[in-house]
Amino acid sequence: AQSVAQPEDQVNVAEGNPLTVKCTYSVSGNPYLFWYVQYPNRGLQFLLKYITGDNLVKGSYGFEAEFNKSQTSFHLKKPSALVSDSALYFCAVRGNTGFQKLVFGTGTRLLVSP
């Protein structure tokens, strides 16, 4: 069965600095990987996904993520953080055969200070 680990409950970064939110996964076969963001009292908003091809995926709001097959990681990155990026971030994975449910990590709270 697939699983996702987000090892950091919270990441703190100063505005203007680069940010990284870590994600590692386990899945049989090739993975489909997703990042979502959740603002307070809101649903999840899709940021980006990796299906195949280029290991560096660019998404919404200046975020990007790098797929690393050997390290089974899919870390979320942004070159310059904004205070408005403060939110809860979820990594998710699905296997690529048949129907497989989307499995989410426990989430990482990002706090960007002014």
Place this chain on the structure above:
Amino acid sequence: GAGVSQSPSNKVTEKGKDVELRCDPISGHTALYWYRQSLGQGLEFLIYFQGNSAPDKSGLPSDRFSAERTGGSVSTLTIQRTQQEDSAVYLCASSQDSHTQETQYFGPGTRLLVL
């Protein structure tokens, strides 16, 4: 454009009562998913529909939970005889189809509180 909508946004009920939660998917999306988000427990998959069929009901926590979808559009999640442990945010998502590479788009959720 219209996204996934859910109603009610908040629901307070007494233990033992039945509740119905509604989800309107994005127009044209054939796949629909229900998740539960509990404090400190992340997102838990409950059930999905492809069209009006629910091929995978394995995530429903108990037989008090049921869901249906009619006309390939609106879905209702029903919780009978609610318990306090049912308190959570119930999220609905939809995608073009149930192929695993399709992006799921989420609604704002229904916050359920069972007293």
